[in-house]
Amino acid sequence: MYNLLSSKGPLGWLKSMMGPKYSGHHLHSVVKELLGDTRVNETLKNIVIPTFDIKLLQPTIFSTYDAMRDVSKNALLSDVCISTSAAPTYLPGHHFETKDKDGKTRAFNLIDGGVVANNPTLLAMTHVSKQILMGNQDFLPIKHADYGKFMILSLGTGTAKIEEKFDAAECGKWGLLGWLYKRGATPIIDSFSEASADLVDIQASVLFQILDCNKSYLRIQHDELIGEMASVDVSTSKNLHGLIGVGKALLKRQVCKVNVETGKNEPDLKRGTNEEELARFASMLSEERKARKVAYKHG
Secondary structure, three states: OHHHHOOOHHHHHHHHHHOOOOOOHHHHHHHHHHHOOOEHHHOOOOOEEEEEEOOOOEEEEEEHHHHHHOHHHOOEHHHHHHHHOOOOOOOOOEEEEEEOOOOOEEEEEEEOOHHHHOOOHHHHHHHHHHHHHOOOOOOOOOOOOOHHHOOEEEEOOOOEOOOOOOOHHHHOOOOHHHHHOEOOEOHHHHHHHHHHHHHHHHHHHHHHHHOOOHHHEEEEOOOOEOHHHHOOOOOOHHHHHHHHHHHHHHHOOEOEEEOOOOOOEEEOOOOOEHHHHHHHHHHHHHHHHHHHHHHHHOO
């Protein structure tokens, strides 16, 4: 079944040109069964989920705080999850409706959140800053641009090893079809998604280095996936176990940081392994939680 649905071979390629690779029916049923009637404002922890409204051509962000203020944004969590996973060419866009405080209908026509924020680090920072600016008591007395007090743990989902498939001379000859599909890749989509994710990592890393608090920013990413492990939809047992192995090995690797001159990731010899830094982050978060409880008790 996978070979029939994949982009490998003429039949799969033709199918991908005529419509999304998957119908999404099974995904939708599983998500709805797991999440039921849970809404965005009912999550146990504060969340920020990006989507993109293809009809309005603008980002639509769902968050716990926004859902508390705007009832039209307090959608079913299942609808939001289906929307943010609707990757172009793989899954169909998702339409649903909500009601505002006056009972008027608000329609959403949404696709993959990766179109907006393939790396959501800056999105989360901006959202928290907005809440501080609006006077949200959960974040006071922090100033809205006091990024030195932020702690960011950014976990990537892995990217393919750079194989230098294309160069300017080759892509300069492409038309629409060439940019959409070439030698098993989707150059235009890959370019946008990778550029977006990498630029956010560079911006966040440089910001925290400038503020001399780079140990408060931890980005863990594996950029050397090969074969089916670099795919986004090969869910065989063999492939999933392979990814688990990659994750375990990644824990033992040295933490990396962005070289502000070249923009490339390099080992940060002033820090430990990813595993050691995760343990340190957990300890810092625990101490922060204790401090907040004391402050709340005497507040």
